[in-house]
Amino acid sequence: MxxxxxxxxxxxxxxxxxxxxxxxxxxxxxxxxxxxxxxxxxxxxxxxxxxxxxxxxxxxxxxxxxxxxxxxxxxxxxxxxxxxxxxxxxxxxxxxxxxxxxxxxxxxxxxxxxxxxxxxxxxxxxxxxxxxxxxxxxxxxxxxxxxxxxxxxxxxxxxxxxxxxxxxxxxxxxxxxxxxxxxxxxxxxxxxxxxxxxxxxxxxxxxxxxxxxxxxxxxxxxxxxxxxxxxxxxxxxxxxxxxxxxxxxxxxxxxxxxDSLNSALLLPDAEPGSPAFDLLVREVVREMTVKSGQKCTAIRRIFVPEALYGAAAEALGARLAKTTVGNPRNETVRMGALVNREQFDNVKAGIAQLREQADVLHDGSAAPLVDADPAVAACLGPVLLGTGRRDVDGAAAVHDVEVFGPVATLVPYRSLAQAHALVQRGQGSLVSSLYGDDAQALAATAVELAACNGRVHVVTPDVAQAHTGHGNVMPHSLHGGPGRAGGGEExxxxxxxxxxxxxxxxxxxxxxxxxx
CATH class of the missing domain: 3.40.605.10 (Aldehyde Dehydrogenase; Chain A, domain 1)
Incomplete structure (x- = not known):
C-alpha cells in the first residue's frame, strides 16, 4: 500500500x-x-x-x-x-x-x-x-x-x-x-x-x-x-x-x-496584425494552455470586433496548433494534463454543452499525445469555439457554462456598447483584460467594466514586455470578483x-x- x-x-x-x-x-x-x-x-x-x-x-x-x-x-x-x-x-x-x-x-x-x-x-x-x-x-x-x-x-x-x-x-x-x-x-x-x-x-x-x-x-x-x-x-x-x-x-x-467566466476584449481600433491584435492572440493562447486552462483567472470568452472575427479565429488556431500536449517529463511538451480523468470527463462534457451554441474553430482534443497513453492520461489539447455563425445575443451557454480546462469561445461584437453588455453577461468575474492602443477608449472601458470584475487588466503595446499577465494574480492587487465569482476579496x-x-x-x- x-x-x-x-x-x-x-x-x-x-x-x-x-x-x-x-x-x-x-x-x-x-x-x-x-x-x-x-x-x-x-x-x-x-x-x-x-x-x-x-x-x-x-x-x-x-x-x-x-x-x-x-x-x-x-x-x-x-x-x-x-x-x-x-x-x-x-x-x-x-x-x-x-x-x-x-x-x-x-x-x-x-x-x-x-x-x-x-x-x-x-x-x-x-x-x-x-x-x-x-x-x-x-x-x-x-x-x-x-x-x-x-x-x-x-x-x-x-x-x-x-x-x-x-x-x-x-x-x-x-x-x-x-x-x-x-x-x-x-x-x-x-x-x-x-x-x-x-x-x-x-x-x-x-x-x-x-x-x-x-x-x-x-x-x-x-x-x-x-x-x-x-x-x-x-x-x-x-x-x-x-x-x-x-x-x-x-x-x-x-x-x-x-466560478468565473473571465473575458478578453479587443477594442475596435485594432487591426489584424497590429501590436494590440497580436498581444490579444498571445495572451489568449497562454491563458488557455497554462496549467491546461485550470486557472480560476483563465480567459474563457474572447470578444473581438465583428470585422476581425475571421482573422482572430485563424491567428488563434494557428498558434494553438503549435501546442504539444502530453507527459510533462518530456521537454518537448508545452501543456501537461488535467488533474485527473474525472476532470477530463467534465471538460469533455462542458465542450459538448458549448457546442450546442458554438462551432469548433480549433480542435486540439484529437491531436496525438507525447509520451502518454490517451486511454490512461487525463490530457486534452486546447479547444477554441466560436459564435460567428450563430446567434451571438442568444448564445447563453457561452456566458453561463465555465469549462475548467483548455477551452475558450470567440465571440464577435457589433459595437463597443454591445461588447460591454456581453462581458457583463458573465454575472461577475475575477478579471477581464482589454487590448488596444487608444488610451481614452481603454480608460473608459476599464471604468465601465470595473463594476463586474475584481480586476481589469489593460494591455497596450507600450507595456507588452512589462505587464504581469491576464491570469497572474499579483499580491499587490485585489483578487476576487462580484456576483458569480463569489463576491470575495483577497x-x-x-x-x-x-x-x-x-x-x-x-x-x-x-x-x-x-x-x-
Whole structure:
C-alpha cells in the first residue's frame, strides 16, 4: 500500500484511521500516496489552534510575525526541487506551470514578509484618524483593527496547492491568526509537504499552522463566531457553505472565490496584425494552455470586433496548433494534463454543452499525445469555439457554462456598447483584460467594466514586455470578483489583513486615546 500522508492537528502529526483516498499521477495513472482524516478529534484541533496557536501569534508584533514568514520562506526555498517533483507527478504540470504555483506561492509569502516588516512593533492597526464626537475635542472616536480571536479555516481548490495556501496563509499569519488548511484531495500532497517542512523546521509556534488531508466532513461544524472561513471552489459548494449554521447563524466571516467566466476584449481600433491584435492572440493562447486552462483567472470568452472575427479565429488556431500536449517529463511538451480523468470527463462534457451554441474553430482534443497513453492520461489539447455563425445575443451557454480546462469561445461584437453588455453577461468575474492602443477608449472601458470584475487588466503595446499577465494574480492587487465569482476579496497588498482583523471604535478622551 502507498504512503498515507499524516495530518497535523492539535500540535502533533496524526494519521487517519481509514484506508484513505488515493492520489494519482494524471498522466501515467499510478497511485502516488493516500490521504485520510477519519477519526481525527477536530474539536481538540480547533481549540488548540485558537487557544495555543492564537495566543502565541498575538503575543508577537507584526514585525516579529513578518520575520517568522521570512523564516518559513527560507525553509521552502531549500526544498523547491522536491516540490517541483511532486507537482509534476500529482498535478501533471510542465515545469513552467509548476513555477506559476510553487514560485507564485513563495513570492507572495515573501512579499507579505516585507510588508509586515514595515509595520514594525505595532500590535494593532489604526483605521483612520480620531474624530470629535462633539463641539469640543475632549471626547473622540478612534477606529482600530485588531486580530480576530479565532482560527482561519481554508478549504482550497485542486489547481493551486502551493499558491492557494500561501496567498491566504501569509496575510492570516501576519495578522496573528492561526491557520487550519484543508487542501483539495486530488492534489493535497504538495500542500501537505510544504506544511510539514515548515512545521518540522520549528519556525512557527505550535498551533499556528495545521492541516487536514482528506474529507472536509465536520470541519464547518467546528467554526465559532470569531473564526473566519475562506473557500475556493465551485459555486454549488459555495452555496452549501453559505447556508451552513456556522455562517447563517454564528456569523462566521466567509470569503468565497467561485466560478468565473473571465473575458478578453479587443477594442475596435485594432487591426489584424497590429501590436494590440497580436498581444490579444498571445495572451489568449497562454491563458488557455497554462496549467491546461485550470486557472480560476483563465480567459474563457474572447470578444473581438465583428470585422476581425475571421482573422482572430485563424491567428488563434494557428498558434494553438503549435501546442504539444502530453507527459510533462518530456521537454518537448508545452501543456501537461488535467488533474485527473474525472476532470477530463467534465471538460469533455462542458465542450459538448458549448457546442450546442458554438462551432469548433480549433480542435486540439484529437491531436496525438507525447509520451502518454490517451486511454490512461487525463490530457486534452486546447479547444477554441466560436459564435460567428450563430446567434451571438442568444448564445447563453457561452456566458453561463465555465469549462475548467483548455477551452475558450470567440465571440464577435457589433459595437463597443454591445461588447460591454456581453462581458457583463458573465454575472461577475475575477478579471477581464482589454487590448488596444487608444488610451481614452481603454480608460473608459476599464471604468465601465470595473463594476463586474475584481480586476481589469489593460494591455497596450507600450507595456507588452512589462505587464504581469491576464491570469497572474499579483499580491499587490485585489483578487476576487462580484456576483458569480463569489463576491470575495483577497490580497490587494495589506488590504488582505482586513479579513483577519476586527474593526472597533474606541470612544474616549484625548488622554486615553493617546495611550493606545
Amino acid at each position: 502507498t504512503e498515507l500522508l499524516s495530518n497535523h492537528l492539535a500540535g502533533r502529526w496524526q494519521a487517519g484511521r481509514g484506508h484513505g483516498s488515493p492520489l494519482f499521477d494524471p498522466v501515467l495513472g499510478h497511485e502516488l500516496v493516500r490521504v485520510d482524516a477519519e477519526g481525527l478529534d477536530l474539536a481538540e484541533g480547533f481549540a488548540f489552534a485558537r487557544d495555543t496557536g492564537g495566543a502565541a501569534l498575538r503575543a508577537m508584533r507584526y514585525g516579529e510575525r513578518a520575520a517568522m514568514l521570512s523564516a518559513a520562506l527560507k525553509v521552502m526555498q531549500g526544498r523547491r526541487a522536491h516540490y517541483e517533483e511532486i507537482a509534476i507527478a500529482n498535478s501533471g504540470t510542465v515545469k513552467n506551470d509548476t513555477a506559476v504555483d510553487v514560485d507564485g506561492g513563495l513570492f507572495t509569502l515573501g512579499q507579505y514578509a516585507k510588508w509586515g516588516a514595515a509595520l514594525g512593533d505595532a500590535r494593532f492597526l489604526r483605521d483612520g484618524d480620531a474624530v470629535r464626537l462633539g463641539k469640543e475635542p475632549l471626547f473622540q472616536s478612534q477606529h482600530l483593527q485588531v486580530p480576530t480571536r479565532g482560527v482561519a479555516l481554508f478549504i482550497n481548490a485542486f489547481n493551486f496547492p502551493s499558491w492557494g495556501l500561501w496567498e491566504k496563509a501569509a496575510p492570516a499569519l501576519l495578522s496573528g491568526v492561526p491557520v487550519i488548511v484543508k487542501p483539495a484531495t486530488a492534489t493535497a500532497w504538495l500542500t501537505q509537504q510544504m506544511v510539514k517542512d515548515v512545521i518540522d523546521a520549528g519556525v512557527l509556534p505550535p498551533g499556528a499552522l495545521s492541516i487536514v488531508c482528506g474529507s472536509a466532513k465536520g470541519l464547518l461544524d467546528q467554526l465559532r463566531p470569531f473564526d473566519v472561513l475562506s473557500f475556493t471552489g465551485s459555486a454549488a459548494t459555495a452555496a452549501v457553505i453559505r447556508s451552513h449554521p456556522a455562517v447563517a447563524e454564528r456569523s462566521v466571516r466567509v470569503n468565497i472565490e467561485a 490580497l490587494g497588498g495589506l488590504r488582505a489583513l482586513n479579513f483577519y482583523h476586527r474593526r472597533a471604535a474606541v470612544q474616549a478622551s484625548e488622554a486615553v486615546l493617546a495611550k493606545i
